[in-house]
Amino acid sequence: MILRHVTVDCADPYRLATFWSAVTEWPLSSIDEPGDDEVLIEAPAPVPGLLFIRVPEPKTVKNRVHFDWMPTTRTRDEEVERIIGFGASLHEDHRTPDGRGWVTLTDPEGNEFCVERGQAERADG
Incomplete structure (x- = not known):
């Protein structure tokens, strides 16, 4: 088995992924944009990516x-x-x-x- 992503529930996936992209210096997925319900940061292999998913609860x-x-x-x-x-x-x-x-x-x-x-x-x- 391979760990593919670590998923973080959040209110604003693009905003939080942009923060973590700056911290890690890993790029956002080229298909993600503001307003998306899911945003991925692509980590260097073999590190799992960070996936941010919108949830309604704080x-x-x-x-x-x-x-x-x-x-x-x-x-x-x-x-x-x-x-x-x-x-x-x-x-x-x-x-x-x-x-x-x-x-x-x-x-x-x-x-x-x-x-x-x-x-x-x-x-x-």
Whole structure:
């Protein structure tokens, strides 16, 4: 079996997919446009795509599943600032004085996700 997509229920698929496209630097599907009920971000193989689907009900509780992201070309702190610049909000800060830890952000529709230390930071200890 292959995991093809991770699906996110949302109010505005195009808006949320555009946010996540900026965060991941993965492209939106060329067939998707504003107003669509389903919008796909095409991840590089073999990573599953992110599929955003319109639902009528709003998000009301903490996510049962969330993304944990690890930067590949930036530090955790650089990545957090970059993502906040796209419209994310700081939810919880779990960074520690020794440089470890993570930051929990929320996307524009309130879905929680984490940003961990980057690959270079992990290699440095």
